[in-house]
Amino acid sequence: MWELRHRGGGGPGPGGEAASPPREGEAAGGDHETESTSDKETDIDDRYGDLDSRTDSDIPEIPPSLDRTPEILKKALSGLSSRWKNWWIRGILTLTMISLFFLIIYMGSFMLMLLVLSIQVKCFHEIITIGYRVYHSYDLPWFRTLSWYFLLCVNYFFYGETVADYFATFVQREEQLQFLIRYHRFISFALYLAGFCMFVLSLVKKHYRLQFYMFAWTHVTLLITVTQSHLVIQNLFEGMIWFLVPISSVICNDITAYIFGFFFGRTPLIKLSPKKTWEGFIGGFFSTVIFGFIAAYVLSKYQYFVCPVEYRSDVNSFVTECEPSELFQLQSYSLPPFLKAVLRRETVSMYPFQIHSIALSTFASLIGPFGGFFASGFKRAFKIKDFANTIPGHGGIMDRFDCQYLMATFVHVYITSFIRGPNPSKVLQQLLVLQPEQQLNIYKTLKTHLTEKGILQPTLKV
Incomplete structure (x- = not known):
């Protein structure tokens, strides 16, 4: 790194004098053309290689996003302070999004899958756009095209695996699909390899470092968005309850932590998010655990939520009909001695899933927020307030789903570790x-x- 920073500069010579670099035409042991080319390459390396040694203060600021708040809301809230104006905007938009979410749940599991896929694509777009602006990648050949191509390849791989796992009966009736499923991984690798070769062929001398920065940026973004959204859909196939309780627990934690912090917050929680407080964190934890326990009790009563999602070829649609497993059947549990004295009863009836909901909501309220802290650190590193301005008062889609991706991984690991073994369909x-x-x-x-x-x-x- 010392050589990189001081390339072309004079260091102390043997006699104590600064040794200056040879000028054009004065190089010993080489001709004029070779030295001129070497100096030009050095200048290019200095211009584009300084990304290696940039500090946080060297990152250029991205222009602030436009305010997309509807004019009717601006006029209605014009007399309020900025603090309360933001409160009402966030509240109204939150209720609107929750209402739309309930509507999509009513429309069925297929619409939920489309929602997850749409959110994944939008999150990918927001993160890629940040890299595009921060690193001034406007002149990089094929950067955006290759980024979206890799997104297509990775989605083809993961969703092809899902089709093979959960649509085995349907696949066996279609010869073309049999070929695609049998050689799915080879086809996926060939598609990725084509993108890899396209990237190598697009390398340009003056953009080497920057192109590799953006290649890595694209792949990390794919790891964060595509793999996690794939796990969300895997959880959904286990039963809609495994999708709804974790997601709603994170939403509940976001809302209640914000409310407790807004009204009672005094003690800062973490420097990455100055507005987060211990009061909000603790209040959100207890609220989320109680909410998760109650939501698990309500949803466990209905086959629509507890039955695994299966595709029925005879009706050509997804169905959620089954005999609920023991996990969703009422069981009697003996109470600890101190609760017996308080409640004046020996046993209590509840669904076993409610016990699992405590683990899920605990993770959502204690570990889940670290996904938000991670996102806050990312935004501070690149001097941006939000990932985008898609949702007024909330920022981008990624601002709302930073904790959800971490939660999806935990739920998938939890199911495979404590709930079920190998997949019979696979x-x-x-x-x-x-x-x-x-x-x-x-x-x-x-x-x-x-x-x-x-x-x-x-x-x-x-």
């Missing part, structure tokens, strides 16, 4: 692509195993 799909002789072999082995365990009656030989 095992079935793998069996169906085997040769008939192999399938028959597995059938005989499974039949023998079930017979020995007493699940199947032994076949009588005549």
Whole structure:
């Protein structure tokens, strides 16, 4: 790094005098043309290589976003202070978004999947745009085209895996889909490899470092947005309740922490977010745990929310009909001694999922906010207030879903660790692509195993 910062500058010579770089035409051991080219490359490296040594104060400020608050709201709230004006704008828009969310829930799981995909694309666009503006990537060849191409490739890979896992029966009836599923990973790799080669071919000498910065920026953005949204949809297939309780817990924590902080906040919580307070953090925690427990009780009563989402080819739609598992059936639990004396009862009836909801809401209120702190640090690093100005009073879509992505990963890990094992649909799909002789072999082995365990009656030989 010292050589990079001092390239072309004079250091102390052997005799104590500053040694100056050779001028054009005076280079020893080389001709005029070679030295001139070397100086030009050095100048280019100095101009575009200083990104390596920039500090936070060197990052250029992005122009503030335009205010998209509807004029009718501006006029209605014109007499209020900026603090209360922001309160009402955030409140009204929050209620509007929650109402739309309820409408989409009513429309079914497929619309929820489309909502998740739309949010993913918008979040990707907001983060990529920040990098595009901060690093002044206007002259980078093919940067935006390649960014969206990689988004398409990664989505093709992940959603192709989802189709293979949950639509095995439908896939078996379509020969073209069988080919795409069988060679899905190879096709995905070939598509990515084409984008990789396009990136290498687009490299330009004066933009080397900047192009690699943006290549890394794109891939980190893909890791944050696409993989997490894929996990959200995976959770949704386990049952809408695994989608709604975590997401609503994060929303509840955001709202209640803001309310407690607004009215009672006095003690700063973290320097990355000066407006966050301990009062808001603690108030949000208790409110979220109570909310999650009650929401789990209400949703556990309905098959629409607790049954896994399955695609039925006979009706050509997603269905949520099943016999609820023990997780969503009322059970009696003995109370601890100190609660027996307070409640004057020996047992209490509740759904086992309510116990799991405590773990989910605890994570949403204690660890989930760190996703917001991470986003705050990111915005401070690039001197921006919000990721975008999509939602008045809230900022961009990414400003509202920074904690949701962290929550999605936790829920997926929680389900695979404590709720279920291997996916039967995926095992079935793998069996169906085997040769008939192999399938028959597995059938005989499974039949023998079930017979020995007493699940199947032994076949009588005549």
